[in-house]
Amino acid sequence: MPYVNIRITPGATQAQKEELIAGTTELLAKVLNKNPASTFVVIDEVEREHWGVGGQSLAARDKA
Known part of the structure; x- marks a missing residue:
């Protein structure tokens, strides 16, 4: 009984x-x-805002 969890940022249809x-x-x-x-x-x-990479949230990277 496989269980797969896919995590994405919002935006997919x-x-x-x-x-x-x-x-x-x-x-x-x-x-x-x-x-x-x-x-x-x-x-x-x-x-x-809850997903980080390189020490920053993606939201903060979007603003930069």
Whole structure:
């Protein structure tokens, strides 16, 4: 029973999220022979203020 957590910043459309879910499920079935019916894919949207890289939040980098 695979569980995949995808974290992205806001902005993806519902259609893009559906494609991520379907594609991730398909990849696990193809590569690891996992049952799609028991594969869980969760997408978390993390605000840019809460996501940091290089010592700064993405929001702060956007402003620079």
